Amino acid sequence: MKFLVEQNELLGGLQIVQRAISSRSTLPILSGIYLSCEHNILRLRATDLEIGIECTIPVQSEAEGETVLPARYFVEIIKKLPNLPITIEKTDEGIIIIRYGSSEVQLNAFNPEEFPQLPQVEEIHTVTVNADLFINAIKQVSIAASHDISRPIFTGILLEFSDNNILKLVATDTYRLAYREIILPGTLVNNFSCIIPSRALGEIGKIFWSDDNQIEISFADNQVLFKVDSTILVSRLIEGQFPNYNQVIPKDYSSRIRVLTKDLLNSAERASLLARDEFKNRSNVIKLNISGNNLTVTSKSAEVGNLHEELPIYLEGEPAEIAFNARYLIDVLKVIDQEEIHLDLTGSLSPGIIRPAEDKHVLFLVLPIRI
Amino acid sequence: MERGDILLCDLDAFYASVEQLDNPEIKGKPVIVGGDPGKRGVVSTCSYEARKFGVRSAMPLMTAQRLCPQGIFLKVNMPRYQEVSNKVFDIYQSFTPQIEVVSIDEAYLEVRKGQGTEIAAKIRKTVREELGLTVSIGVSSNKLLAKIASNMAKPDGLKALWPDEATRELGNCSIRIIPGIGPKTAERFRQYGIKTIAELRAQTRKWFIRHFGSRGEEIYKFVNWVDERPLVLDRERKSIGEEITFSEDIADKNQLLNVLNQISAEVGYRLRKAGYHARTLTIKVRYSDFKTTTRSKTVENLLYTDWDIYETARNLFNVLKKNKPIRLLGIQVSNFGKDIQLSLFNDENEKKARLADVVDRLNNKYGKRIISSGLGLPMKKEELR
Secondary structure, eight states, rough: OEEEEEHHHHHHHHHHGGOOOOOTTTGGGGEEEEEEEEEEEEEEEEOOOEEEEEEEEOOOEEEEEEEEEEEHHHHHHHHHHOOSSSEEETTSSSSSEEEETTTEEOOOBBBBGSSOOOOOOOOOEEOOOOOHHHHHHHHHHHOOOOOOSSSGGGGGGEEEEEETTTTEEEEEEEEEEEEEEEEEEEESSOOEEEEEHHHHHHHHHHHGGGGOOOEEEEEEEEEEEEETTTTEEEEEEEEEEEOOHHHHHOOOOOOEEEEEHHHHHHHHHHHHTTOOOOOOOOOOEEEEEETTTEHHHHEETTHHHHHEEEEOOOOOOOOEEEEHHHHHHHHHHOOOOSSSEEEEESSSSOOEEEEEETTTSSEEEOOOOOO | OOOOOOOOOHTTHHHHHHHHOOOOOGGSSEEEEETTTSSBBBBEEEEHHHHHTTTTTTTHHHHHHHHHHTTTEEOOOHHHHHHHHHHHHHHHHHHHEEEEEEEEEEEEEOHHHHOOHHHHHHHHHHHHHOOOOOOEEEEEESSHHHHHHHHHOOOSSSSEHHHHHHHHHTTTTGGGGGTTTOOHHHHHHHTTTOOOHHHTTSSEEEEEEEHHHHHHHHHHHHHHTTTOOOOOGGGGGOOEEEEEEEEEEEEOHHHHHHHHHHHHHHHHHHHHTTEEEEEEEEEEEEEEEEEEEEEEEEEEEEOOOHHHHHHHHHHHHSOOOOOOOEEEEEEEEEEEOOEOOOOSEEEEHHHHHOOOHEEEEEHHHHHHHOOOOTTSOOOHHHHHH
């Protein structure tokens, strides 16, 4: 194997596939990046067996071949090289020589035959989504996904394709729930749904760009493949039944407030500073008291002090009082890019519903704290 | 502030006494509280009548039945015991606000210096007259001697033991009377030819440290009747815990899980009564060779029901090495909170919590064990067979 490549082209590709490498992998070879060179194309691949990323970059190939290099060293070295052509060559002993100018680095490589192939995705459904919309939707919904691997369903995001070309994305860790719908152009064949690990979707926003225009998504029985040009990401799907989220979204409310997103966000962030309990975990309770055209935000910490803020709001319905985990409110308010939100409440023990005032396609539930 | 007199008040055979109180027909009979001897389980408490047959706490119920076939075996009715315990503590409270709750049936009280013996006598009289229970009380100037004195006072006695008398009075006693010296430590001292308190006191501080390390230093202080531990008052309490030291080391896993189960019920009841949820659970295991291990877990969903506590404790217990018999098991919950984050799709947990509240309330109200669920916890089908 021998080829000539531009430093910035190679680094760009490496930084994309590197995202699939997990520091928790137990197989040493999975800490490596697979390279294969053929017909002036260099193929890069990495995987942690849950997700796999592959991309190609143009090179001038002199000899075909393949290898697997330890990502940690390979990427760092390439990153520190000047933007010049680099020659990469494999010796008969399987050692990799990286030549730049009159200098060189030799790296020991893994046996490329031991590197896993990406799973074949035998697609049942294929859809094309607008990259900008899709990446933005993931950003909004993924805040509600859980990190608790003991309940795998909640670590994923539900993708539900239904009539009228609507794609619904839903995530919940049971303490909050995020819902977003996207209208897809063109007609779909079937209604179907699947649960994709939120980590895989998080990577989508990092390896693809919103100006990539269109993302092609292919679904198989237990895999999903995302593709833009020559870059693909394959992920396993999470098995199991997503709970019936429609059932838990309140249809009515007894109080609706309209408030400036920024106002409430800044207030919640300040209140959260004084809401840490003595053990610094969980709770993080802030209280909202709604009456007239006034929202009172309060929080207190036995050791530090307390906070009391008044925000102007527009109230429709009854006065209300409710307590939330400040972090859950902040997470939601940060991903809403509109100037105003609606907060709908029904008593102090029912979920609060937050949505941008002018957007019917997105909705967040935040469960209150009983105090 | 000058330290006052310390009282260790210990209710005699508490669970069994409450049962005898509620059911006069079994008064004077060997009552064994723990459960049905046909099932797995261990003795929680037994009456003094049963102790005559050799029945002891933490002994498997089946063994207890063999030793005492005429024994009256009863299930643990924690809410009722807690109710009676509260009444006893109310009485303590009327004498002094300085109370350290050790367990459901044991407490240290601090009273004004010089009044210890007098107040102890009044407490014993009041508890007997108002509740029909006997409480043994040890009186001294520190917790150590108060504890030793109460053991000497039992059952139904009062004993004052001051440091200047302790040496003379305890000189010929076994070193086992010192809390913390169990059979294994006693055996190690015996290898140096030490059996009595007098022989132990003949050793220098250096000798203790050389042979027993930091524990040795503690024993040295104790045996010179020095104990500076203050009372830990209830409002400063940041954890609720229970531990049991077995009369004999236990190796059988099922028997250990049964003990864990019983401790969970007791800790759970006290936790709910205090109006708290806990975030952290710690189990403590002491092996036959005195190596002590603790394991903690801070949980996502707050601990509230006996079942939450048992499940978490069992998971921690299951990953511990159990290649040696165990002499002590304990559970402690801490990191209290009162705020509950509500959640979606978790009906099960909410229901269990509400069920625990209702059962506690009903049992409190009607006193008798009108509701109990086997060992207090759901069992797997195969365990029921």
